[in-house]
Amino acid sequence: MPHAQLESFEFVSDVDGPHLLVLGAIHGDEHCGPQAITQIIKEFESGQRTIKKGKVTFIPVCNPRAYAQGVRFIDHNLNRNIKRREDTRGIYEYELMNALCPYLESADIMLDIHSYQVGGKPFAFVNSLEGQEVEISRAIGAEYIVTGNVEAYRNTRSVEDKMSVGTQEYVLTFGGEGIIFECGQHEDPKSLINAKQAIEKILAFLGLCEGVHDSGRNVPVITLKKTFMKKGEGHLSKDWSNFDRLKQGDVIAQFDDGSELICPEDGVFVLPKANVTVGYEFGYLGQAVGE
Ligand SMILES: [Zn+2]
CATH class of the missing domain: 3.40.630.10 (Zn peptidases)
Known part of the structure; x- marks a missing residue:
């Protein structure tokens, strides 16, 4: 090549x-x-x-x-x-x-x-x-x-x-x-x-060009705690949106073998992806820093 x-x-x-x-x-x-x-x-x-x-x-x-x-x-x-x-x-x-x-x-x-x-x-x-x-x-x-x-x-x-x-x-x-x-x-x-x-x-x-920016705003900071892996054929349990609230015990996804991916802790769902290949991530469990 x-x-x-x-x-x-x-x-x-x-x-x-x-x-x-x-x-x-x-x-x-x-x-x-x-x-x-x-x-x-x-x-x-x-x-x-x-x-x-x-x-x-x-x-x-x-x-x-x-x-x-x-x-x-x-x-x-x-x-x-x-x-x-x-x-x-x-x-x-x-x-x-x-x-x-x-x-x-x-x-x-x-x-x-x-x-x-x-x-x-x-x-x-x-x-x-x-x-x-x-x-x-x-x-x-x-x-x-x-x-x-x-x-x-x-x-x-x-x-x-x-x-x-x-x-x-x-x-x-x-x-x-x-x-x-x-x-x-x-x-x-x-x-x-x-x-x-x-x-x-x-x-x-950075001062490279003239212009305005939004520095100093209050923006929530989220730490990723866990990857939700698509370990086999299956699908997300619902149509999740980015930063949806999660509770410990929530069903994240269901697999074709009957098993479920359960949320281990409270947090938010970061980057939920419905169409992913087996072996890739459905998304991540995030938690707000300081919460
Ligand atoms: Zn990208």
């Missing part, structure tokens, strides 16, 4: 400042990132927007083949088990990771733009409650801030730790900070508006 290439756009100031990396379409079925990033690139190219300090790198489409086909991925979820590999074993996303890793390694701050299956408000995943990821998430319009991705995977014995390394965790291991911004439902036009505003606001918050 020839080496996969990624199209990137870079805008650099003579004045020192942070290096921001903005990613779209890590998942090929998510359109708001590429569209919003393309609009912002046009603003830079037309001179309507200028960079005051630092550097911003945009990769509008991180999974070009999946994006062209409108599917989440080709061979492997690009946001799982990210690392450089000498032997990519013919797996397209492993080729992409080799192209993507140098960008992730050199960024001070990464904004990775996604959309999701169930409708709802924009929210952010952060690595840590320390540092500036939480404040950036507030600044760019998140209505919820979710942390504890890695821990949620580690609490699931059936999934290896290494699977939890997505863009965000990879950036962290190279000393950067990373925010995954979930803009809304895949097909909702509001997701594009949220994505574009998030880019405008992070550029303003």
